Amino acid sequence: MLKVIANATNKGGEGKTTVSILLSEYAALVMKKRVLAIDLDPQANFSKYYLNLEYDPATNGGKIPPIHHDHNAEEDPGDGRSSIADIFYGGQGVTPYPSFFENIEILPAHSQRLQDAEAVTKQDVVEKVHLRLKEFISLDEVKQNYDLIIIDTPPSKGPLTIAGIKACSHMVIPSQMEEDSIDGIYGMLQLWKQESYIRTPDDPITLVGILANRVRNVSLHESFFEQLSKIDSTKDFIISHKIKERVIYGELRVKEDRPKSVFELAVDHPARVECSVACKEIMDRIFQNG
Ligand SMILES: Nc1ncnc2c1ncn2[C@@H]1O[C@H](COP(=O)(O)OP(=O)(O)OP(=O)(O)O)[C@@H](O)[C@H]1O
Numbered sequence: 001m002l003k004v005i006a007n008a009t010n011k012g013g014e015g016k017t018t019v020s021i022l023l024s025e026y027a028a029l030v031m032k033k034r035v036l037a038i039d040l041d042p043q044a045n046f047s048k049y050y051l052n053l054e055y056d057p058a059t060n061g062g063k064i065p066p067i068h069h070d071h072n073a074e075e076d077p078g079d080g081r082s083s084i085a086d087i088f089y090g091g092q093g094v095t096p097y098p099s100f101f102e103n104i105e106i107l108p109a110h111s112q113r114l115q116d117a118e119a120v121t122k123q124d125v126v127e128k129v130h131l132r133l134k135e136f137i138s139l140d141e142v143k144q145n146y147d148l149i150i151i152d153t154p155p156s157k158g159p160l161t162i163a164g165i166k167a168c169s170h171m172v173i174p175s176q177m178e179e180d181s182i183d184g185i186y187g188m189l190q191l192w193k194q195e196s197y198i199r200t201p202d203d204p205i206t207l208v209g210i211l212a213n214r215v216r217n218v219s220l221h222e223s224f225f226e227q228l229s230k231i232d233s234t235k236d237f238i239i240s241h242k243i244k245e246r247v248i249y250g251e252l253r254v255k256e257d258r259p260k261s262v263f264e265l266a267v268d269h270p271a272r273v274e275c276s277v278a279c280k281e282i283m284d285r286i287f288q289n290g
């Protein structure tokens with residue numbers, strides 16, 4: 001059955017995009033699953049990593065997907081660019097792009113269109129944004145073409161993050177082991193609980209894990225991790241393997257000809273080793289426990 005992971009936390013810079021990349025590549029390169037990467041963040045960092053985006057001439061610094069290689073200008077009067085944002089505007093089909101990696105396809109962000117979706121009025125938000133991604137993911141074509149969908153969300157609790165949470169079967173909360181970051185975890189636990197109350201037994205939302213990211217060998221980080229591993233509200237969710245603070249994660253995000261995956265580093269590279277065990281722990285929870 002298709003699994004859908006949303007990486008979410010309203011706090012910025014915790015590692016949502018990094019973890020979205022790690023899980024996509026672990027699933028595609030190591031587990032050989034067919035992965036669809038979906039970028040709901042107007043910052044477009046997840047898309048930018050897998051695809052050469054273009055600057056939007058209409059906005060200051062916004063990103064747009066390139067013209068799709070399958071676009072036929074004679075048959076389709078549209079602009080030939082396909083973004084996940086299109087699902088919030090009705091009518092248009094969306095066409096994923098191949099990425100630099102075999103087995104990973106990407107539905108990229110469109111900065112302005114996603115920002116507009118995030119700003120939809122309260123009366124319209126459920127109908128126009130919250131439910132749209134779930135509807136898209138439920139299409140037979142999507143279910144048949146992929147084993148796993150990875151959704152990256154913006155740093156907010158806004159409509160796009162809610163759409164991601166409503167569409168997912170599994171939620172991952174990446175977090176630094178710092179005071180403000182831990183507050184973000186509680187905010188997300190609340191959203192997960194609210195969503196789980198309204199799910200049906202055949203369509204549960206499982207919180208797979210809180211993944212400690214950018215961990216340094218300092219007592220502050222260790223003590224937050226220990227605390228989360230003990231207290232009732234989080235102990236079942238904490239992923240026992242942590243991702244440390246390492247320069248290589250930033251370096252891997254700067255692509256040259258094409259990005260290099262952490263799973264293409266030497267097998268004994270410490271980053272590859274820690275990512276392999278952390279991603280395995282998450283994927284085992286998802287694929288073995290349902
Ligand atoms: N374990 C790590 N070690 C070192 N740098 C990291 C690590 N994890 C993430 N970073 C860096 O920290 C920055 C923020 O990470 P990332 O983009 O994954 O966070 P985010 O939660 O997606 O941010 P945003 O909320 O802006 O979308 C990036 O520059 C990334 O390269």
Ligand SMILES: [Mg+2]
Nearest residue numbers: 016017041045
């Ligand atoms: Mg991000």
